[in-house]
Each structure stands twice: as structure tokens, then as C-alpha cells.
Amino acid sequence: MTQYEANFDGLVGPTHNYAGLSFGNVASLNNASSSSSPKQAAKQGLKKMKALADLGMIQGVLAPQERPDIHSLRRLGFNGSDAQVLEAAAKHAPAIFQASCSASSMWTANAATVSPSADTHDGKIHFTPANLTSKYHRSLEPEVTGRILQATFSDPEYFCHHKHLPENDHFGDEGAANHTRLCASYGDTGLEVFVYGKQAFDLSQSAPKKYPARQTLEASQAVARLHGLKDENVVYIQQNPELIDQGVFHNDVISVGNQNALFYHELAFNHSDNALQQIRKKFKGKELHFICVKESDVSVQDAINSYLFNTQIITLPSGDMAIIAPTNCQENPTVESYLSKLVSQDTPIKQVKYFDVKQSMQNGGGPACLRLRVAMNEHELAAVNPHTLINDQQFKVLNSWVEKHYRDELKIADLSDPQLLVESRTALDELTQILDLGSVYPFQQI
Structure with missing residues (x-):
């Protein structure tokens, strides 16, 4: 049976802005309050999706959230008409208001976090939305995310959806940004690697001191239980707390895996030798490639600034692997030099393809941040909502939709404009029809 790894990228929303909301994310903080271009950002994302589809990859799209989040602002005591809620929140609680516009x-x-059917107890693909409790602006997402995932992967014969974990720091869960899967091929039972920042119930263990550890061991273990993963097919590794304090807020900023290749910085993991030994011991394939980037070749700061590891590694139809990298990597002489040498070495990675996603990068997310990976077989793929898959026609439709509804420029002061809310809701209502999602947004359910 034919096996695939599909990438479902997030479509940039109409209120794409730089509010510097993410403490611990250096790029996000450095660009706080700059003007953004929602239209350019959305088109950059769509162009990347189309390019991967043209390479023969299965490429999908996930709808954005409704923002500003009027529903959450009302829960916090802001009353009146939508325009009055926006005005009061922006005036009296600007930090909360900006978070509600993320x-x-x-x-x-x-x-x-997604576990393919080859790994799970019931032979279905399992989804658990991340609760994202470490950041208020992201903790607003899980309910709607769950609805969008269920509308995208709706057939209960093939897909199983779980509620996000309890909304508490002890079970802080950041999803696939702290999870990767290694396997011989996508249809084989894989080794799911969960990377955590701290143990919430054991304060004696090492943890970062400057920036928060967003993923807990307890959350990772809970997701593995929900998905019915066997102990022999799971490894838990602690991220190096010193690197979290340098701005490596997620594991996918310092390592990334694909099939039988793990691409990582030598300082990525705590007790690295033990962690890699666990992976080698449990990996079921014949050959495993550890591609370790030395500090002497690329410093942690160069890796963070360029997002060298927040690249995607994909397996092309030819069987070779390619790195999908932001142009920031190409513009960093050290990183570009490293990548040009990498493709000639004895690893599965034979190509590097650069993409301009600067609107995303300036807000703190690279190519790997933009996508959710779903390994599936041909029957499971046939059960996916076809309107969410990128092809020539859907690419044109979505580009036209962006051109019609998105602003060229957005400033922080524009977020309280009631007209922006109207524009955003009009756009999202039309999008749910384009993607055949049904009523996934709160404003559609009133």
C-alpha cells in the first residue's frame, strides 16, 4: 500500500501582526510593533505550499483562527457591541487586547501532536490539539483548532480526535514543535520522539532559568497514552535547558527528523549521549543517520538567527531527502556554507531549497513552524477533506481570496478598528465554504 507524509500548512490570518507576544522567542520580541503585511505573508505561505505540491508532495492547508477574539474578550468582562468591546479592551487592557488579536x-x-496509524493501538491516525498554556495568546486556540482538524480529518473509520490536555502549566503541551518521528518508511511502525523542557511534578530536575520551558514531560507522556503508543516505540528526551535560555523555545528550533535521519545541533539535548543511545536502541529500521551539527561549524546563535533547524526535511518522490529552508539560511554565510557541504556528504539529504517566508520569520516562525505533518496511507488520504488539499485550482482560489480580503499593511493601532473585525469575519466565512469546513468559528455559531 502506498504511504505518504502530508504537510498541512497554516494559512496566515487577516490580522497577521507583530505584537511581540512570545517571551522566549527572540525574533518575535525583536520585531515587536513593526508594521506587517498580511497579504504578503499569506501569499508567501501559499507559494511555499504550491511549490511543495509541485515537487510531488501531498500538501494541505489549515484555516486560521478568528481574530480579534471577541468571544474571549467577552469572557474577560468586556461588554457591549463588538465595536465597544474592541474599544474598551484596547483602551483599558492593551496587552490582553493585542494577545486576543494574535x-x-x-x-x-x-x-x-499526530501519531500515524502504524504506531497506534487501534490502527487509526490520532490527533491531540496542543493546549499551548505557556502563552495566553496561543492558549486561545485549542478549541477551534480541534474543530478545524475534525473538519479536515472527519472520517471516524480512519481518524481519532482527542480533546486537548488540561489547561495547566503542569501539562503544558506545544504539539509537534516538540515531537518528531523516525521510521524506515512512513508506513512502518515508527519511533516517536517527544522532547520536553521540564518535569512539572519533579522540581529537583534541571530546567531553564531565564525563559519558560513550554513542554512538560508529563504532557508528552499523556499524549503517548492517549494515542495508544507502546513503550518500545517512544523515547522521551529533555531539551538542553541552557539553550532554552538562549532562545530555543521549541525543539524544532534546534533539531528536526525525517524517516531515518535526525538533524540536530550537538547542544540540542540534555545528556545527549544517553538520549541518542535510547533512539539508536529503539529504532527499528536498518540504518539510522545522526546528522550532528557542531558548535564549531554553526553556533547556536547562528542556528537561531537563520532557523537552520526550523527547516523541513522532506522525502522527494525520487527517494532523496531535501531541506526546505528559509532564505535567511541562504543569507547567513556560515549556515549557507554548511548546507552546501551537507548535500555532498554521506547522508540522505541531497538538496536544499530556499523559500522566502520572511513575514513569518520576523514574527518568530520558519518553514517547520508553518506545517503539521501527517503520515498516512492511500485509504487514509482518500478520506481527507479534499477541499483542504493544495492543487493548481485550489491555489488559484486561495490566492484570489487573499487578494480580495487581506490588507497590504497592518499596524498595531489598526487592530482595534471595528472594520478589520468585519473584514476578517467576512473572509473567514467565505474560507469555510472554500475549504468545506462547516461552522468552525464562534461567530458562525451565534
């Missing part, structure tokens, strides 16, 4: 759902690596 467009961070574009980074669907944080949408959920």
Missing part, C-alpha cells in the same frame, strides 16, 4: 495559529507545528 495570528500565531499560522504555525501549525503547534496545532497538535
Whole structure:
């Protein structure tokens, strides 16, 4: 049976803005309050999706969240008409208001953790939306994310959806940004690698001191239980707490895996030798490639600034692997030099393809942040909502939709404009029809 790994990218929302909401994300903080271009950002994302589809990959799209989040603002005591809620929140609680306007759902690596049917107890693909409790602006997402995932992967014969974990720091869950899967081929039973920042119920263990550890061991273990994963097919590794304090807020900023290749910085993991030994011991394939980037070749700061590891590694129809990298990597002489040498070495990675996703990068997310990976077979793929898959026609439709509804420029002060809310809701209502999602947004359910 034919096996695939599909990438479902987040569509950038109409309120894409730079509010600097993510403490611990250096790029997000550095660009706080700059003007953004929602139209350019959405088109950059769509162009990347179309390019991967043209390479022969299965490429899908996940809808953005409704923003500003009027529903959440009302829960916090802001009353009156929608325009009055916006005005009062922006005036009296600007930090809360800006958080309620976040467009961070574009980074669907944080949408959920996904376990393919080859790994799970019931032979179905399992989805658990991330609760994202470490950041208020992202903690607003899980309910709608769950609805969008269920509308995209709706057939209960093939897909199983779980509610997000309890909304508490002890079970802080950041989804696939702290999870990767290694396997011989996508249809084989894989080794699911969960990377965590701290143990919430054991404060004696090491943890970062400056920036928060967003993923807990307890959350990772809970997701593995929900998905029915066997102990021999799971490894839990702690991220190096010192690197979290340098701005490596998710594991996918410092390592990424695909099939039998793990691409990582030598300082990525705590007790690295033990962690890699666990992976080698449990990996069921014949050959495993550890591609370790030394600090002497690429520093942690160069890796963070360029998002070298927040690249996608994909397996092309030819069987070779390619790195999908932001142009920031190409513009960093050290990183570009490393990548040009990498493709000639004895690893499965034979190509590097650069994409301009600067609107996303300036807000703190690269190519790997923008996608959720779903390994599936041909029957499971046939059960996916076909309107969410990118092809020539759907690419044209979505580009036209963006051109029609998105603003060229957005400033922080524009977020309280009631007209922006009207524009955003009009756009999203039309999008749910384009993608055949049904009524997934709160404003559609009133």
C-alpha cells in the first residue's frame, strides 16, 4: 500500500501582526510593533505550499483562527457591541487586547501532536490539539483548532480526535514543535520522539532559568497514552535547558527528523549521549543517520538567527531527502556554507531549497513552524477533506481570496478598528465554504 507524509500548512490570518507576544522567542520580541503585511505573508505561505505540491508532495492547508477574539474578550468582562468591546479592551487592557488579536495559529507545528496509524493501538491516525498554556495568546486556540482538524480529518473509520490536555502549566503541551518521528518508511511502525523542557511534578530536575520551558514531560507522556503508543516505540528526551535560555523555545528550533535521519545541533539535548543511545536502541529500521551539527561549524546563535533547524526535511518522490529552508539560511554565510557541504556528504539529504517566508520569520516562525505533518496511507488520504488539499485550482482560489480580503499593511493601532473585525469575519466565512469546513468559528455559531 502506498504511504505518504502530508504537510498541512497554516494559512496566515487577516490580522497577521507583530505584537511581540512570545517571551522566549527572540525574533518575535525583536520585531515587536513593526508594521506587517498580511497579504504578503499569506501569499508567501501559499507559494511555499504550491511549490511543495509541485515537487510531488501531498500538501494541505489549515484555516486560521478568528481574530480579534471577541468571544474571549467577552469572557474577560468586556461588554457591549463588538465595536465597544474592541474599544474598551484596547483602551483599558492593551496587552490582553493585542494577545486576543494574535495570528500565531499560522504555525501549525503547534496545532497538535499526530501519531500515524502504524504506531497506534487501534490502527487509526490520532490527533491531540496542543493546549499551548505557556502563552495566553496561543492558549486561545485549542478549541477551534480541534474543530478545524475534525473538519479536515472527519472520517471516524480512519481518524481519532482527542480533546486537548488540561489547561495547566503542569501539562503544558506545544504539539509537534516538540515531537518528531523516525521510521524506515512512513508506513512502518515508527519511533516517536517527544522532547520536553521540564518535569512539572519533579522540581529537583534541571530546567531553564531565564525563559519558560513550554513542554512538560508529563504532557508528552499523556499524549503517548492517549494515542495508544507502546513503550518500545517512544523515547522521551529533555531539551538542553541552557539553550532554552538562549532562545530555543521549541525543539524544532534546534533539531528536526525525517524517516531515518535526525538533524540536530550537538547542544540540542540534555545528556545527549544517553538520549541518542535510547533512539539508536529503539529504532527499528536498518540504518539510522545522526546528522550532528557542531558548535564549531554553526553556533547556536547562528542556528537561531537563520532557523537552520526550523527547516523541513522532506522525502522527494525520487527517494532523496531535501531541506526546505528559509532564505535567511541562504543569507547567513556560515549556515549557507554548511548546507552546501551537507548535500555532498554521506547522508540522505541531497538538496536544499530556499523559500522566502520572511513575514513569518520576523514574527518568530520558519518553514517547520508553518506545517503539521501527517503520515498516512492511500485509504487514509482518500478520506481527507479534499477541499483542504493544495492543487493548481485550489491555489488559484486561495490566492484570489487573499487578494480580495487581506490588507497590504497592518499596524498595531489598526487592530482595534471595528472594520478589520468585519473584514476578517467576512473572509473567514467565505474560507469555510472554500475549504468545506462547516461552522468552525464562534461567530458562525451565534
